[in-house]
Structure formats: C-alpha cells, structure tokens
Amino acid sequence: EPEVTQTPSHQVTQMGQEVILRCVPISNHLYFYWYRQILGQKVEFLVSFYNNEISEKSEIFDDQFSVERPDGSNFTLKIRSTKLEDSAMYFCASSATSGRYNEQFFGPGTRLTVL
Amino acid sequence: AQKITQTQPGMFVQEKEAVTLDCTYDTSDPSYGLFWYKQPSSGEMIFLIYQGSYDQQNATEGRYSLNFQKARKSANLVISASQLGDSAMYFCAMREGRGGTGGTSYGKLTFGQGTILTVHP
Numbered sequence: 097e098p099e100v101t102q103t104p105s106h107q108v109t110q111m112g113q114e115v116i117l118r119c120v121p122i123s124n125h126l127y128f129y130w131y132r133q134i135l136g137q138k139v140e141f142l143v144s145f146y147n148n149e150i151s152e153k154s155e156i157f158d159d160q161f162s163v164e165r166p167d168g169s170n171f172t173l174k175i176r177s178t179k180l181e182d183s184a185m186y187f188c189a190s191s192a193t194s195g196r197y198n199e200q201f202f203g204p205g206t207r208l209t210v211l
Numbered sequence: 212a213q214k215i216t217q218t219q220p221g222m223f224v225q226e227k228e229a230v231t232l233d234c235t236y237d238t239s240d241p242s243y244g245l246f247w248y249k250q251p252s253s254g255e256m257i258f259l260i261y262q263g264s265y266d267q268q269n270a271t272e273g274r275y276s277l278n279f280q281k282a283r284k285s286a287n288l289v290i291s292a293s294q295l296g297d298s299a300m301y302f303c304a305m306r307e308g309r310g311g312t313g314g315t316s317y318g319k320l321t322f323g324q325g326t327i328l329t330v331h332p
Contacts, residue, residue: 131320137324138322138325140322141319144319152318191317197258201258202248
C-alpha cells in the first residue's frame with residue numbers, strides 16, 4: 097500500500113540553525129500539507145501546496161518557514177532560523193484529486209528538537 | 212472560538228465493550244467534511260472514518276461508526292467491541308469549503324484537542 101514517507105525521523109538542532117524536513121508524498125497525489133504537533137497538544141495546520149504554489153497557510157507559517165517541491169517526488173519544509181518553540185512533531189500529508197473521501201494520508205512524522 | 216471541540220481528555224473502556232468519543236464542531240459553511248484519525252503511541256496518524264455534511268446516512272467503517280447529528284453539530288465516534296490495540300489518541304478534524312461531497316478536496320484539516328482512549332483487559 098502506498099504511503100507518505102518522511103526523513104529524518106528525528107532531528108536535533110541548535111537554536112538559530114536552519115533545518116530542512118523532507119517528505120515523499122504518495123506518487124499520484126497532488127495536494128500536499130505540513131502540520132505540526134507540539135508535544136501533548138493538538139495537530140496544527142501549517143501550509144498546503146498545490147500546483148507548485150502555496151494554497152493556504154496559517155499564522156504559524158511566517159517568513160521563517162518555506163516549502164518547496166524541488167523535484168517530482170520530494171516536498172520539503174525549511175525553517176530558516178529555528179527557535180525553541182519550533183520543537184514539535186512535523187507531519188507531512190498528501191491527498192488525491194479524486195476519491196471517495198479525499199482523505200489526507202499522513203507520514204510518520206519528524207520529531208524536531210531545538211536546543 | 213474553537214472549531215472542533217473534544218471535551219473528553221481521557222476515556223477508559225473495558226475490552227469488548229463499545230465506547231463513544233465526543234466531537235462537536237462549529238462552522239458556517241454548509242459544505243464540510245468530518246474526519247477521525249487515530250494516533251497510537253508510535254505517533255503516526257491513521258485515518259479511520261469520514262462523514263460529509265451532505266451525507267444522508269451515518270458513516271460506518273468496520274468497528275467504527277459515526278453518530279452524526281447535524282443540527283447539534285456533533286460527530287461522535289463509536290468504537291464497537293473495543294480491542295487492546297484501540298488504545299491510542301483519537302482526533303476529530305474538519306475540512307471546510309465548497310464542494311458537493313462536503314468540503315473542498317484540498318482544504319486544510321482543523322483538529323480537536325484529542326481524546327486518549329485506554330482499553331482495559
């Protein structure tokens with residue numbers, strides 16, 4: 097069964113450093129998303145991406161964040177200068193253009209720890 | 212105002228019993244979709260069940276069913292015959308937007324705070 101993959105599974109970085117979180121969405125999906133979940137809290141939407149551009153972004157997704165689809169398979173989230181409060185689990189998700197529910201399929205997540 | 216509210220931080224159920232996890236939502240959009248996801252301790256998010264705002268019948272998927280009460284804006288998840296493997300965090304989520312099936316096909320999901328379900332043997 098096709099699945100969303102994310103690398104790395106855990107990233108530790110120093111405050112102020114840049115990080116890139118990588119995702120490979122399901123191959124025939126065209127809508128991509130990033131969410132984050134601070135430990136013990138609810139999952140929060142960051143950004144959605146379609147047709148090589150951002151469809152929607154949340155207030156969390158400020159100019160420290162960027163997304164890119166550098167090739168036909170990867171979808172990346174970059175945080176330019178990490179802050180302590182960026183420590184969270186980051187989930188990538190993708191969905192199809194058609195289907196019964198167009199549910200979003202989530203990757204296993206990348207746990208980002210900012211020291 | 213919260214768009215998705217899950218008022219039960221934790222629930223306990225005996226194995227083989229049924230359990231209901233509550234979810235209420237708030238939207239002015241006539242077209243929306245409601246989702247339930249399961250998050251085991253390993254952390255991944257697993258899609259369980261979907262209900263569209265225009266669906267006439269309550270959704271069912273195996274042991275999962277959705278008690279959808281549109282006028283009350285509630286979409287409670289019912290798990291029948293609980294199993295030990297059902298112990299996890301459960302999130303209710305909503306996708307808003309125009310679309311005949313309930314929400315756009317690409318809209319963001321707005322999640323509730325989650326309910327931790329513990330199944331006792």
